[in-house]
Amino acid sequence: MSTAPAAKRQKASTPDTPIDTSSAPYKLIYWPGLPGRGEHIRLVFEEAGVAYTDTALQDDAMQQVLDQISTKNLAVDGAPNVPPLAPPVLEHGGLVISQTANILMYLAPRLGLAPDTDSGDAGAIYRLNALVLTALDGLSNEVHDCHHPICTSLYYADQRAEAVRRSKEFVTQRLPKFLGYFERVLRVQAERDVANKWLYGARLTYADLVLFQCLDGTSHQFPRAVQQLRESGAYQRLFALYEAVKQRPNVAAYLASERRQSYGEGIYRYYKELDVVPDAEEA
């Protein structure tokens, strides 16, 4: 896809005059040392080929996040911003916003990764946002909660038994449900036009990037389950999309770079005892 980010931003800035987007730099504030929820935002910038600052790569990375989420942050900066509860946080020309799906919804039309509301498909951004929220629900939040089913503020070791039980249910009941859903969405698109291999229409959108990252992270946490489901052949369009995103030139270059961080103690974690496969009678 030949994105033209600068032109897109110019265009998008017209109805948004009060937010200075024409030349403002993009700044992502996120935890250092893991891809996490910030990764969805990085992938959007990388695919679009748009310059951005990633505080995770800076020396004071941790402090920048802590300053944002501090209970002392009263968002006193001239603009009517709201303090964030948690990262990722995006700063852009006076606007400071949080929540992954929200940041993506703001960025994608500006970076050529979603139709503009004046594109002739005004509903597109809401259809895409629904897909993104669904992917984050099932393949990010629910996966995270498999290793922290009782409380995020307890250690994993203190909820291991519950984590094992939840993981077994997840890969048996929930994972096939979500993979099947996205496979069906892709089938709907292909039935509309054989050229449609993406989640929405004939061009890659940010929803495809989100689904790629969700699948990649879920595969890290549940490699055996994902492999087994992949080999079942029931999700061929979905895994084709995964490979197609991975091979996008900008995405491939990013994944091969040092900017792509390893999975660690983040959303997606590998624990041998959680690496289970779906119950045979259910799957």
Place this chain on the structure above:
Amino acid sequence: MSTAPAAKRQKASTPDTPIDTSSAPYKLIYWPGLPGRGEHIRLVFEEAGVAYTDTALQDDAMQQVLDQISTKNLAVDGAPNVPPLAPPVLEHGGLVISQTANILMYLAPRLGLAPDTDSGDAGAIYRLNALVLTALDGLSNEVHDCHHPICTSLYYADQRAEAVRRSKEFVTQRLPKFLGYFERVLRVQAERDVANKWLYGARLTYADLVLFQCLDGTSHQFPRAVQQLRESGAYQRLFALYEAVKQRPNVAAYLASERRQSYGEGIYRYYKELDVVPDAEEA
């Protein structure tokens, strides 16, 4: 607030010409018999005084939801819609979208419950969406998972022990965190202007309605914990907002009507053994 929904819709329809919003009816498709996630959407319509169809009140309520979420639903209806994984679903003039926060973000500017992007505060909708996603994360999804920590497809009785443990952690660690966050957001607003008693600026927005419903449901599930935290006096602005929303004439009339359904086997459930209070040493 003197909302003028008809005029708002007219105005909003200009950039959205491909979606016929000028006279199209609003239709909410949601499970019958419980407020659930659909309640946030009902409250937006009710506060705005806008007519809408609620399939939960119709004879074939269950079937309408099942038709939407059926794996046979390929969204073949002329518009480039995407089949939903789960309700709530909104139909409006050819547009069919799912996901609570997404539907609200579509509706609120059209119904006068959020600034338009051409209002002079183009960033408002993203700030509001972040607040809404945060409220739904902490005071809807996390509360639901307190009674279903292992899997939504298992019975409560089969995960009661884990539910008790999670509920204790939730009311001790998480509930004060989320209440404290929204109290701080309200303090930020009041420090900007003493007239600001809502989450964003001087007028009620849809984020206030969402927070009201989240608090109401959380109070149903954890009455003792919410009462104790309320009586601590640490969240006075938050509970003042709760009461102020409850007393809005349209909201009050709705809550007193038969359209307001009782909490049952939905997101928010009362189980005596989960009705716990925060650990004293932590709270």
